[in-house]
Amino acid sequence: MTTQQMSDAELAGQPAAYWTGIAYEALIAYTRAQQVAKGYTQPQFWLLRNLSENDISPDGQGMTVLELREAMASYIRPEDDLAAEAEPLLERGWLTRDAEDRLWLTEEGEQARVDLARNAPAIRAALHEGIDDADYVTTMKVLQRLIHNAGGAVA
Numbered sequence: 085m086t087t088q089q090m091s092d093a094e095l096a097g098q099p100a101a102y103w104t105g106i107a108y109e110a111l112i113a114y115t116r117a118q119q120v121a122k123g124y125t126q127p128q129f130w131l132l133r134n135l136s137e138n139d140i141s142p143d144g145q146g147m148t149v150l151e152l153r154e155a156m157a158s159y160i161r162p163e164d165d166l167a168a169e170a171e172p173l174l175e176r177g178w179l180t181r182d183a184e185d186r187l188w189l190t191e192e193g194e195q196a197r198v199d200l201a202r203n204a205p206a207i208r209a210a211l212h213e214g215i216d217d218a219d220y221v222t223t224m225k226v227l228q229r230l231i232h233n234a235g236g237a238v239a
Contacts, residue, residue, distance in 0.1 A: 100230055111211065112161070118207050124200055127169040130156055132178065132197040135189035139197065146186030 090098075116126050134155050137144025147155065149166045160166075170187055173179040178193030189197070212220065228238045 100227075104227070114211065115207055118210075119200075119203065122200070122203055125169060127160065127164045127166060128173055129197070129200055130160070131166065131170055131173060131187070132189060132193055132200070135179070135187060136194055136197050138194065141189075144189070146182060146184075146188040148184070148186050152187070 112126075119126050119129065131152060133139040133141075134152055135141055135144070135147060140155075141147075149170065152166055153160065156166075170179060170181075173193065174181060174187075176192070176196070178190055178196050180188045180190055182188060231238050
């Protein structure tokens with residue numbers, strides 16, 4: 085049964101954990117497919133972001149793959165192999181590796197990060213099609229409250 089066939093009363097009885105899991109998988113799959121179509125992967129973009137002092141990195145210092153995995157622990161997927169994902173970035177000259185096996189973002193990598201970030205608004209727009217901002221905000225507030233009620237941390 086689809087949600088369009090369910091009444092509001094039926095929807096109110098649906099398990100949030102099931103639907104949030106389905107939503108997560110669909111959103112990640114869509115986002116990743118769009119990024120691959122543009123020639124990069126989500127983990128590669130995260131590597132660039134986590135090494136950029138203009139984005140997630142607090143200091144722009146190099147990091148080992150293990151340090152990067154720890155930094156991304158809240159959103160990286162188990163199947164993401166950061167060492168393998170870094171190789172094409174090294175080949176493109178977007179990253180370099182030092183003698184201590186730390187990855188560093190190059191100037192070309194920083195420009196690539198900026199260029200790749202320009203894809204995000206189109207991905208967001210496609211995913212938000214038919215959803216007004218008020219409904220989206222309400223949904224986010226409901227999800228945050230569910231997380232809080234379950235004892236989870238809301239950032």
